[in-house]
Amino acid sequence: MGATGKLDDVEIMKRLLKYFGLTDSLNLVNLSKGTTMKDVRLKAGDLQGFNYILIELVNTKGLGLNLSGRSAEQRALVHQWLQYNILHLTDKTSITEYVLKEMDSYLVPCTFFAGHNLTLADPVIYLSLYPVFMDMSFQEKEKYPNLSRWFRLIQEDSELRGKNKKVPFASVPLYNTTNLFH
Amino acid sequence: MAFTDSSPAGLKKLNEHLRTRSYVEGYAPSQADTAAFNAIKGAPNANDLPYLARWYNHIKSYGDLRKQFPGAAGGKPAAAAADDDDDVDLFGDDDEDDNEAAKVREQRLAEYAAKKEKKPGPIAKSSIVLDVKPWDDETDMKAMEAKVREIVMDGLVWGASKFVPVGYGINKLQIICVVEDDKVSIDLLTETIQDYEDLVQSVDIAAFNKI
Numbered sequence: 001m002g003a004t005g006k007l008d009d010v011e012i013m014k015r016l017l018k019y020f021g022l023t024d025s026l027n028l029v030n031l032s033k034g035t036t037m038k039d040v041r042l043k044a045g046d047l048q049g050f051n052y053i054l055i056e057l058v059n060t061k062g063l064g065l066n067l068s069g070r071s072a073e074q075r076a077l078v079h080q081w082l083q084y085n086i087l088h089l090t091d092k093t094s095i096t097e098y099v100l101k102e103m104d105s106y107l108v109p110c111t112f113f114a115g116h117n118l119t120l121a122d123p124v125i126y127l128s129l130y131p132v133f134m135d136m137s138f139q140e141k142e143k144y145p146n147l148s149r150w151f152r153l154i155q156e157d158s159e160l161r162g163k164n165k166k167v168p169f170a171s172v173p174l175y176n177t178t179n180l181f182h
Numbered sequence: 183m184a185f186t187d188s189s190p191a192g193l194k195k196l197n198e199h200l201r202t203r204s205y206v207e208g209y210a211p212s213q214a215d216t217a218a219f220n221a222i223k224g225a226p227n228a229n230d231l232p233y234l235a236r237w238y239n240h241i242k243s244y245g246d247l248r249k250q251f252p253g254a255a256g257g258k259p260a261a262a263a264a265d266d267d268d269d270v271d272l273f274g275d276d277d278e279d280d281n282e283a284a285k286v287r288e289q290r291l292a293e294y295a296a297k298k299e300k301k302p303g304p305i306a307k308s309s310i311v312l313d314v315k316p317w318d319d320e321t322d323m324k325a326m327e328a329k330v331r332e333i334v335m336d337g338l339v340w341g342a343s344k345f346v347p348v349g350y351g352i353n354k355l356q357i358i359c360v361v362e363d364d365k366v367s368i369d370l371l372t373e374t375i376q377d378y379e380d381l382v383q384s385v386d387i388a389a390f391n392k393i
Contacts, residue, residue, distance in 0.1 A: 107236075108232050108236060109228065109232070109235065109236050109239065110236060110239075110240070111204050111236060111237070111240040115243075116239070116240050116243035117243075145201055145202065146233075146236075148202070149201070149202055149203065149204055149233075150204070152202070152203075152204075152209075153204040153205075153209055156209040169202065170202070171202055171203075171369065172202070172369070172373070173201065173202065
Protein backbone atom coordinates (compact mmCIF):
# COMPACT_ATOMS: atom_id res chain seq x y z
CA MET A 1 0.00 0.00 0.00
CA GLY A 2 1.56 3.29 -1.05
CA ALA A 3 0.68 6.67 0.29
CA THR A 4 -2.25 6.89 -2.12
CA GLY A 5 -3.88 3.84 -0.62
CA LYS A 6 -3.37 1.89 -3.83
CA LEU A 7 -3.03 -1.82 -3.19
CA ASP A 8 -0.20 -3.69 -4.80
CA ASP A 9 -2.00 -5.24 -7.75
CA VAL A 10 0.82 -7.53 -8.79
CA GLU A 11 1.01 -9.08 -5.34
CA ILE A 12 -2.75 -9.54 -5.20
CA MET A 13 -2.98 -11.03 -8.67
CA LYS A 14 -0.23 -13.52 -7.84
CA ARG A 15 -1.98 -14.55 -4.64
CA LEU A 16 -5.30 -15.00 -6.38
CA LEU A 17 -3.87 -17.07 -9.22
CA LYS A 18 -2.14 -19.32 -6.72
CA TYR A 19 -5.27 -19.60 -4.64
CA PHE A 20 -7.32 -20.66 -7.65
CA GLY A 21 -4.85 -23.47 -8.37
CA LEU A 22 -3.21 -21.63 -11.27
CA THR A 23 0.37 -21.60 -10.00
CA ASP A 24 1.44 -23.32 -13.23
CA SER A 25 -0.09 -20.53 -15.25
CA LEU A 26 1.72 -17.69 -13.46
CA ASN A 27 4.34 -17.51 -16.20
CA LEU A 28 1.66 -17.07 -18.86
CA VAL A 29 0.74 -13.70 -17.40
CA ASN A 30 2.84 -10.61 -17.73
CA LEU A 31 3.20 -9.61 -14.09
CA SER A 32 6.10 -7.19 -14.23
CA LYS A 33 6.37 -4.56 -11.53
CA GLY A 34 3.79 -1.80 -11.68
CA THR A 35 1.26 -3.81 -13.68
CA THR A 36 -2.30 -3.10 -12.55
CA MET A 37 -5.41 -5.24 -12.70
CA LYS A 38 -6.67 -3.09 -15.55
CA ASP A 39 -3.69 -3.30 -17.86
CA VAL A 40 -2.34 -6.77 -17.13
CA ARG A 41 -1.91 -8.89 -20.26
CA LEU A 42 -1.27 -12.47 -21.18
CA LYS A 43 2.18 -12.94 -22.72
CA ALA A 44 0.67 -14.67 -25.72
CA GLY A 45 -2.46 -13.26 -27.32
CA ASP A 46 -4.06 -9.91 -26.72
CA LEU A 47 -6.33 -10.64 -23.76
CA GLN A 48 -6.14 -7.65 -21.44
CA GLY A 49 -7.56 -7.07 -17.96
CA PHE A 50 -7.32 -9.28 -14.92
CA ASN A 51 -11.01 -10.20 -14.96
CA TYR A 52 -10.91 -11.71 -18.40
CA ILE A 53 -7.58 -13.41 -17.81
CA LEU A 54 -8.76 -14.90 -14.53
CA ILE A 55 -12.00 -16.25 -15.99
CA GLU A 56 -10.19 -17.58 -19.07
CA LEU A 57 -7.50 -19.35 -17.02
CA VAL A 58 -9.94 -20.77 -14.49
CA ASN A 59 -12.13 -22.13 -17.27
CA THR A 60 -9.29 -23.67 -19.26
CA LYS A 61 -6.78 -24.72 -16.63
CA GLY A 62 -8.55 -24.43 -13.28
CA LEU A 63 -9.71 -27.13 -10.97
CA GLY A 64 -13.10 -27.55 -12.60
CA LEU A 65 -14.91 -26.28 -9.54
CA ASN A 66 -17.28 -24.03 -11.45
CA LEU A 67 -15.72 -21.01 -9.82
CA SER A 68 -16.72 -18.75 -12.67
CA GLY A 69 -20.39 -19.61 -12.23
CA ARG A 70 -22.67 -22.57 -12.81
CA SER A 71 -25.39 -20.92 -14.83
CA ALA A 72 -25.44 -18.09 -17.32
CA GLU A 73 -26.98 -15.88 -14.68
CA GLN A 74 -24.33 -16.69 -12.13
CA ARG A 75 -21.54 -16.20 -14.65
CA ALA A 76 -22.94 -12.76 -15.34
CA LEU A 77 -23.01 -11.99 -11.61
CA VAL A 78 -19.42 -13.13 -11.16
CA HIS A 79 -18.42 -10.95 -14.03
CA GLN A 80 -20.31 -8.02 -12.63
CA TRP A 81 -18.62 -8.32 -9.25
CA LEU A 82 -15.15 -8.69 -10.73
CA GLN A 83 -15.85 -5.53 -12.67
CA TYR A 84 -17.15 -3.83 -9.54
CA ASN A 85 -13.96 -4.80 -7.78
CA ILE A 86 -11.84 -3.13 -10.43
CA LEU A 87 -14.01 -0.02 -10.57
CA HIS A 88 -14.51 0.59 -6.87
CA LEU A 89 -12.28 -1.57 -4.73
CA THR A 90 -8.76 -1.61 -6.11
CA ASP A 91 -7.96 1.79 -4.64
CA LYS A 92 -8.41 1.89 -0.89
CA THR A 93 -9.35 5.56 -0.91
CA SER A 94 -12.26 4.92 -3.26
CA ILE A 95 -13.84 2.36 -0.92
CA THR A 96 -16.28 4.82 0.57
CA GLU A 97 -19.10 4.34 3.01
CA TYR A 98 -21.46 4.40 0.05
CA VAL A 99 -19.65 1.53 -1.67
CA LEU A 100 -19.62 -0.53 1.53
CA LYS A 101 -23.32 0.15 2.13
CA GLU A 102 -24.14 -0.90 -1.40
CA MET A 103 -22.28 -4.19 -1.01
CA ASP A 104 -23.84 -4.73 2.39
CA SER A 105 -27.38 -4.37 1.10
CA TYR A 106 -26.57 -6.66 -1.80
CA LEU A 107 -25.57 -9.39 0.64
CA VAL A 108 -28.88 -9.36 2.54
CA PRO A 109 -30.44 -12.20 0.54
CA CYS A 110 -27.32 -14.13 -0.44
CA THR A 111 -24.60 -15.90 1.44
CA PHE A 112 -21.94 -15.25 -1.20
CA PHE A 113 -21.66 -12.45 -3.73
CA ALA A 114 -22.86 -14.52 -6.64
CA GLY A 115 -25.57 -16.52 -4.91
CA HIS A 116 -25.28 -19.67 -2.90
CA ASN A 117 -21.78 -20.89 -3.54
CA LEU A 118 -18.27 -19.57 -3.53
CA THR A 119 -17.16 -18.09 -6.83
CA LEU A 120 -14.21 -16.11 -8.15
CA ALA A 121 -15.82 -12.93 -6.91
CA ASP A 122 -15.53 -13.71 -3.18
CA PRO A 123 -11.76 -14.24 -2.79
CA VAL A 124 -11.07 -11.30 -5.11
CA ILE A 125 -13.24 -8.96 -3.07
CA TYR A 126 -11.87 -10.37 0.18
CA LEU A 127 -8.33 -9.32 -0.73
CA SER A 128 -9.51 -5.87 -1.76
CA LEU A 129 -11.49 -5.29 1.42
CA TYR A 130 -8.95 -6.79 3.82
CA PRO A 131 -7.03 -3.55 4.51
CA VAL A 132 -10.31 -1.69 4.95
CA PHE A 133 -11.68 -4.17 7.45
CA MET A 134 -8.38 -4.21 9.33
CA ASP A 135 -8.78 -0.49 10.01
CA MET A 136 -12.42 -0.65 11.07
CA SER A 137 -13.59 -0.46 14.67
CA PHE A 138 -16.20 -2.89 15.96
CA GLN A 139 -18.76 -0.15 15.68
CA GLU A 140 -17.96 0.52 12.04
CA LYS A 141 -18.05 -3.18 11.22
CA GLU A 142 -21.48 -3.36 12.75
CA LYS A 143 -22.69 -0.68 10.36
CA TYR A 144 -22.34 -3.30 7.62
CA PRO A 145 -23.76 -6.42 9.27
CA ASN A 146 -24.16 -8.46 6.09
CA LEU A 147 -20.82 -7.53 4.64
CA SER A 148 -19.18 -8.32 7.99
CA ARG A 149 -20.96 -11.64 8.16
CA TRP A 150 -19.70 -12.48 4.67
CA PHE A 151 -16.16 -11.35 5.48
CA ARG A 152 -16.12 -13.45 8.62
CA LEU A 153 -17.05 -16.50 6.58
CA ILE A 154 -14.57 -15.91 3.75
CA GLN A 155 -11.61 -15.24 6.00
CA GLU A 156 -11.98 -18.70 7.56
CA ASP A 157 -10.24 -20.15 4.53
CA SER A 158 -6.65 -20.32 5.76
CA GLU A 159 -5.27 -20.82 2.26
CA LEU A 160 -6.86 -17.62 1.06
CA ARG A 161 -5.95 -15.74 4.22
CA GLY A 162 -2.26 -16.61 3.95
CA LYS A 163 -0.35 -14.26 6.18
CA ASN A 164 -3.29 -11.92 6.64
CA LYS A 165 -4.49 -11.62 10.19
CA LYS A 166 -7.99 -12.74 11.03
CA VAL A 167 -10.15 -9.68 11.47
CA PRO A 168 -11.98 -9.95 14.79
CA PHE A 169 -15.76 -9.69 14.80
CA ALA A 170 -18.20 -9.56 17.69
CA SER A 171 -20.57 -12.56 17.70
CA VAL A 172 -23.23 -10.63 19.49
CA PRO A 173 -24.06 -7.21 18.09
CA LEU A 174 -22.81 -4.63 20.55
CA TYR A 175 -24.11 -1.31 19.34
CA ASN A 176 -27.50 -1.28 17.68
CA THR A 177 -29.84 -3.94 18.90
CA THR A 178 -32.63 -4.07 21.41
CA ASN A 179 -30.86 -5.58 24.38
CA LEU A 180 -28.19 -3.05 24.78
CA PHE A 181 -26.50 -0.86 27.17
CA HIS A 182 -25.76 2.21 25.09
CA MET B 183 -28.10 -26.80 19.53
CA ALA B 184 -31.22 -25.13 20.57
CA PHE B 185 -32.61 -23.87 17.28
CA THR B 186 -35.50 -26.17 16.58
CA ASP B 187 -38.21 -23.86 17.83
CA SER B 188 -40.50 -22.83 14.98
CA SER B 189 -42.64 -20.38 16.96
CA PRO B 190 -42.41 -16.72 15.89
CA ALA B 191 -40.19 -16.01 18.91
CA GLY B 192 -37.94 -18.94 18.08
CA LEU B 193 -37.58 -17.78 14.48
CA LYS B 194 -36.79 -14.29 15.63
CA LYS B 195 -34.05 -15.63 17.85
CA LEU B 196 -32.58 -17.67 15.03
CA ASN B 197 -32.77 -14.62 12.78
CA GLU B 198 -30.73 -12.63 15.31
CA HIS B 199 -28.28 -15.52 15.63
CA LEU B 200 -27.76 -15.59 11.87
CA ARG B 201 -27.29 -11.85 11.67
CA THR B 202 -23.58 -12.27 12.32
CA ARG B 203 -23.23 -15.84 11.10
CA SER B 204 -23.54 -17.58 7.78
CA TYR B 205 -24.33 -20.94 9.33
CA VAL B 206 -25.86 -22.01 12.62
CA GLU B 207 -22.54 -23.34 13.85
CA GLY B 208 -19.05 -22.53 12.66
CA TYR B 209 -18.17 -21.58 9.11
CA ALA B 210 -19.53 -24.46 7.09
CA PRO B 211 -22.88 -26.19 6.79
CA SER B 212 -23.47 -28.84 9.45
CA GLN B 213 -26.24 -30.99 10.86
CA ALA B 214 -27.13 -28.09 13.13
CA ASP B 215 -28.25 -26.29 9.96
CA THR B 216 -30.16 -29.32 8.72
CA ALA B 217 -31.97 -29.69 12.05
CA ALA B 218 -32.92 -26.02 12.19
CA PHE B 219 -33.89 -26.05 8.52
CA ASN B 220 -36.17 -29.06 8.96
CA ALA B 221 -37.84 -27.44 11.96
CA ILE B 222 -38.91 -24.41 9.93
CA LYS B 223 -42.09 -24.86 7.98
CA GLY B 224 -41.98 -22.89 4.79
CA ALA B 225 -39.78 -20.03 3.70
CA PRO B 226 -39.49 -17.21 6.22
CA ASN B 227 -40.66 -13.73 5.29
CA ALA B 228 -37.66 -11.83 3.93
CA ASN B 229 -39.00 -8.50 5.18
CA ASP B 230 -39.41 -9.49 8.80
CA LEU B 231 -36.58 -12.00 9.03
CA PRO B 232 -33.99 -11.03 6.43
CA TYR B 233 -31.03 -12.98 7.87
CA LEU B 234 -33.08 -16.08 8.42
CA ALA B 235 -34.43 -15.88 4.87
CA ARG B 236 -30.93 -15.56 3.44
CA TRP B 237 -29.75 -18.58 5.42
CA TYR B 238 -32.90 -20.56 4.57
CA ASN B 239 -32.43 -20.06 0.85
CA HIS B 240 -28.77 -20.93 1.10
CA ILE B 241 -29.41 -24.20 2.95
CA LYS B 242 -32.28 -24.93 0.60
CA SER B 243 -29.94 -24.62 -2.37
CA TYR B 244 -28.06 -27.69 -1.19
CA GLY B 245 -31.06 -29.91 -1.85
CA ASP B 246 -30.46 -33.49 -0.81
CA LEU B 247 -26.83 -32.79 0.04
CA ARG B 248 -28.25 -31.45 3.29
CA LYS B 249 -28.44 -34.94 4.71
CA GLN B 250 -24.71 -35.32 4.23
CA PHE B 251 -23.59 -32.26 6.12
CA PRO B 252 -21.03 -33.18 8.79
CA GLY B 253 -22.22 -33.44 12.37
CA ALA B 254 -24.17 -36.08 14.21
CA ALA B 255 -27.71 -34.86 14.79
CA GLY B 256 -29.74 -37.61 13.20
CA GLY B 257 -29.40 -38.71 9.57
CA LYS B 258 -26.12 -40.22 8.54
CA PRO B 259 -23.10 -39.77 10.75
CA ALA B 260 -20.44 -37.33 9.59
CA ALA B 261 -20.23 -39.04 6.35
CA ALA B 262 -19.09 -39.87 2.95
CA ALA B 263 -19.19 -36.29 1.70
CA ALA B 264 -15.79 -34.93 2.52
CA ASP B 265 -13.41 -35.27 5.37
CA ASP B 266 -10.53 -33.04 4.45
CA ASP B 267 -12.08 -29.67 5.03
CA ASP B 268 -15.13 -27.52 5.10
CA ASP B 269 -14.48 -25.61 1.89
CA VAL B 270 -15.29 -28.68 -0.17
CA ASP B 271 -18.87 -28.12 0.82
CA LEU B 272 -18.70 -24.56 -0.35
CA PHE B 273 -18.01 -25.77 -3.82
CA GLY B 274 -20.64 -28.46 -3.51
CA ASP B 275 -18.35 -30.76 -5.45
CA ASP B 276 -17.78 -34.28 -4.30
CA ASP B 277 -17.71 -36.42 -7.42
CA GLU B 278 -14.00 -37.07 -7.16
CA ASP B 279 -14.60 -39.42 -4.29
CA ASP B 280 -12.64 -42.55 -4.76
CA ASN B 281 -14.93 -45.58 -4.65
CA GLU B 282 -12.49 -47.80 -2.84
CA ALA B 283 -11.76 -45.28 -0.14
CA ALA B 284 -15.47 -44.64 0.27
CA LYS B 285 -16.11 -48.35 0.81
CA VAL B 286 -13.43 -48.65 3.47
CA ARG B 287 -14.73 -45.56 5.14
CA GLU B 288 -18.31 -46.80 5.14
CA GLN B 289 -17.19 -50.04 6.70
CA ARG B 290 -15.29 -48.24 9.40
CA LEU B 291 -18.23 -45.99 10.05
CA ALA B 292 -20.50 -49.00 10.39
CA GLU B 293 -18.09 -50.60 12.87
CA TYR B 294 -17.82 -47.38 14.75
CA ALA B 295 -21.59 -46.95 14.88
CA ALA B 296 -22.02 -50.49 16.18
CA LYS B 297 -19.44 -49.87 18.87
CA LYS B 298 -21.03 -46.61 19.82
CA GLU B 299 -24.45 -48.16 20.19
CA LYS B 300 -23.19 -50.61 22.79
CA LYS B 301 -21.95 -48.04 25.24
CA PRO B 302 -23.16 -44.50 25.32
CA GLY B 303 -20.12 -42.22 25.50
CA PRO B 304 -19.59 -39.91 28.44
CA ILE B 305 -21.62 -36.74 28.25
CA ALA B 306 -19.43 -33.70 27.71
CA LYS B 307 -20.06 -31.15 30.43
CA SER B 308 -18.61 -27.79 31.30
CA SER B 309 -18.43 -25.93 34.54
CA ILE B 310 -18.88 -22.23 34.04
CA VAL B 311 -18.53 -19.27 36.37
CA LEU B 312 -20.65 -16.33 35.27
CA ASP B 313 -20.23 -12.75 36.41
CA VAL B 314 -23.58 -10.97 36.38
CA LYS B 315 -23.28 -7.22 36.85
CA PRO B 316 -26.10 -4.98 38.03
CA TRP B 317 -26.76 -1.43 36.85
CA ASP B 318 -25.89 0.31 40.12
CA ASP B 319 -25.79 -0.08 43.88
CA GLU B 320 -29.56 0.16 44.12
CA THR B 321 -30.23 -2.97 42.10
CA ASP B 322 -31.80 -5.66 44.23
CA MET B 323 -29.13 -8.34 44.10
CA LYS B 324 -31.30 -10.94 45.82
CA ALA B 325 -34.00 -10.49 43.20
CA MET B 326 -31.40 -10.68 40.47
CA GLU B 327 -30.05 -13.96 41.80
CA ALA B 328 -33.55 -15.37 42.08
CA LYS B 329 -34.26 -14.36 38.48
CA VAL B 330 -31.08 -15.98 37.23
CA ARG B 331 -31.83 -19.18 39.07
CA GLU B 332 -35.30 -19.20 37.57
CA ILE B 333 -33.81 -19.96 34.16
CA VAL B 334 -34.46 -23.59 33.41
CA MET B 335 -32.87 -25.40 30.50
CA ASP B 336 -32.46 -29.04 29.73
CA GLY B 337 -28.92 -29.95 30.80
CA LEU B 338 -28.34 -26.89 32.94
CA VAL B 339 -27.70 -27.06 36.69
CA TRP B 340 -27.11 -24.01 38.85
CA GLY B 341 -24.48 -24.22 41.60
CA ALA B 342 -23.19 -22.01 44.39
CA SER B 343 -23.18 -18.25 44.09
CA LYS B 344 -21.81 -15.27 45.98
CA PHE B 345 -21.77 -11.49 45.80
CA VAL B 346 -18.40 -9.95 45.08
CA PRO B 347 -17.83 -6.24 45.68
CA VAL B 348 -16.60 -4.33 42.64
CA GLY B 349 -16.32 -0.92 44.29
CA TYR B 350 -18.47 2.08 45.25
CA GLY B 351 -20.83 -0.23 47.09
CA ILE B 352 -21.68 -2.15 43.95
CA ASN B 353 -21.66 -5.93 44.08
CA LYS B 354 -21.64 -8.38 41.24
CA LEU B 355 -23.17 -11.81 41.32
CA GLN B 356 -20.79 -14.68 40.75
CA ILE B 357 -22.61 -17.90 40.04
CA ILE B 358 -21.45 -21.36 39.08
CA CYS B 359 -23.37 -23.55 36.67
CA VAL B 360 -22.77 -26.89 35.05
CA VAL B 361 -24.02 -27.44 31.51
CA GLU B 362 -24.11 -30.34 29.10
CA ASP B 363 -22.30 -29.05 26.04
CA ASP B 364 -24.64 -30.67 23.54
CA LYS B 365 -27.82 -29.33 25.05
CA VAL B 366 -27.04 -25.84 26.24
CA SER B 367 -25.69 -22.98 24.19
CA ILE B 368 -23.66 -20.60 26.33
CA ASP B 369 -24.50 -17.71 24.02
CA LEU B 370 -28.16 -18.40 24.52
CA LEU B 371 -27.76 -18.68 28.28
CA THR B 372 -25.95 -15.36 28.63
CA GLU B 373 -28.44 -13.72 26.31
CA THR B 374 -31.31 -15.05 28.38
CA ILE B 375 -29.80 -13.58 31.51
CA GLN B 376 -29.21 -10.27 29.76
CA ASP B 377 -32.85 -10.20 28.82
CA TYR B 378 -33.63 -9.22 32.44
CA GLU B 379 -32.82 -5.70 31.38
CA ASP B 380 -34.18 -4.06 34.51
CA LEU B 381 -31.68 -5.80 36.74
CA VAL B 382 -28.79 -6.99 34.66
CA GLN B 383 -26.32 -4.72 32.97
CA SER B 384 -24.02 -7.37 31.55
CA VAL B 385 -22.95 -10.96 31.82
CA ASP B 386 -19.39 -12.20 31.50
CA ILE B 387 -17.95 -15.65 31.54
CA ALA B 388 -15.36 -15.56 34.33
CA ALA B 389 -14.20 -19.15 33.98
CA PHE B 390 -15.00 -21.99 31.62
CA ASN B 391 -13.78 -25.50 32.38
CA LYS B 392 -14.50 -28.77 30.63
CA ILE B 393 -15.29 -31.53 33.08
